Amino acid sequence: MWAEQIILAVIGLSSGAVVAGGLFAFLIELGVIADFADRTHTADHLLLYEDAAALGGIVGNLFFLFHVPVPFGRWLLPLFGLLAGMFVGCWSMALAEILNVLPIFVRRLKIVRYISAFILSMALGRGVGAVLYFFKNW
Amino acid sequence: MSSNPDTLYIKGERDVEVTKREVTLGDILSFECSNKALIPKVKALKILKIPENGQKRYVISILKIIACIHAQYPGVEIRNLGESDLIVTYENQKTPGMAVHLFKTAFVVVLTFMGAAFSIMAFNNDVSVPKLFDQIYQWVTGIKPDGITIMEISYSIGISIGILVFFNHFGKKRFSVDPTPMEVQMRLYENDIQTTLVEDASRKEEELDVGRANHPGGHRA
Numbered sequence: 001m002w003a004e005q006i007i008l009a010v011i012g013l014s015s016g017a018v019v020a021g022g023l024f025a026f027l028i029e030l031g032v033i034a035d036f037a038d039r040t041h042t043a044d045h046l047l048l049y050e051d052a053a054a055l056g057g058i059v060g061n062l063f064f065l066f067h068v069p070v071p072f073g074r075w076l077l078p079l080f081g082l083l084a085g086m087f088v089g090c091w092s093m094a095l096a097e098i099l100n101v102l103p104i105f106v107r108r109l110k111i112v113r114y115i116s117a118f119i120l121s122m123a124l125g126r127g128v129g130a131v132l133y134f135f136k137n138w
Numbered sequence: 139m140s141s142n143p144d145t146l147y148i149k150g151e152r153d154v155e156v157t158k159r160e161v162t163l164g165d166i167l168s169f170e171c172s173n174k175a176l177i178p179k180v181k182a183l184k185i186l187k188i189p190e191n192g193q194k195r196y197v198i199s200i201l202k203i204i205a206c207i208h209a210q211y212p213g214v215e216i217r218n219l220g221e222s223d224l225i226v227t228y229e230n231q232k233t234p235g236m237a238v239h240l241f242k243t244a245f246v247v248v249l250t251f252m253g254a255a256f257s258i259m260a261f262n263n264d265v266s267v268p269k270l271f272d273q274i275y276q277w278v279t280g281i282k283p284d285g286i287t288i289m290e291i292s293y294s295i296g297i298s299i300g301i302l303v304f305f306n307h308f309g310k311k312r313f314s315v316d317p318t319p320m321e322v323q324m325r326l327y328e329n330d331i332q333t334t335l336v337e338d339a340s341r342k343e344e345e346l347d348v349g350r351a352n353h354p355g356g357h358r359a
Contacts, residue, residue: 015293020300020304047307052251056252065286
């Protein structure tokens, strides 16, 4: 009985550590948060942003697994949705950027002008996609 | 002056911010010369005059700078030990208010906090972590788990350890002397931006270089 519990604890602990490493490497190496710091000219608070990301990961996981009731959850929910959406939007664009999607299309299709329109339509497409996904219950 | 045998060593950073409109060589480069008297004279040479309104960022080729020195001191031998293209950015003296800065910082803190929380939940949800825990629990103990088990608790501790080891610090306390992954990422990002600026300017032929007549601000007053 005790041995089983210890085995389970070791599995849980190591999977947690590895998942955290992988997920956060994915998040940081795509440069999402570095982008935020650069856009807002607040790179001097970089360590603070790292703390926020670390805390977010830890707390988010706790809320998810233990179903902790959130105080004022009803009021925090729209804020959470908005910010999580912004974060994921930046993240997905960073992923597209790192994989050189845009430069390859621009080069292949010989797009010289109106690259901003291209980007805008990409953003709109993502937004429409998200709306469809949620309202159609896919 | 023309028979001056001195060797002048110059070194510049790739990205320089200036706060004056009259940019002298001393603002953007550092110098070393065995003839100490020459250094202040060269430092005072004007390379660029930034117009009142208009372009705030210039890319200057080191050749332009050497030409600028040679125009005054033709005999000096110049050795460049720094970058070959310098980005000069004119930054207005007025800094945004402390309140704006704090607001932006607070916004990014909340954004990263909630974004990271969402990411980990999305990951757990996507790969059905709770279901997987139940399966492993049942496989090891043979009993169907009810409610929270040791796995959830140890996984949460593991997540915390993994994140803190990855980020290499919490608060002001660092676990080792290495820079944190985000500090590295930030520098990489800045490097990419600088490389892009230099290459863009040279491709569009906007770089201030020798043999080109394009000096929007008049390179020497």
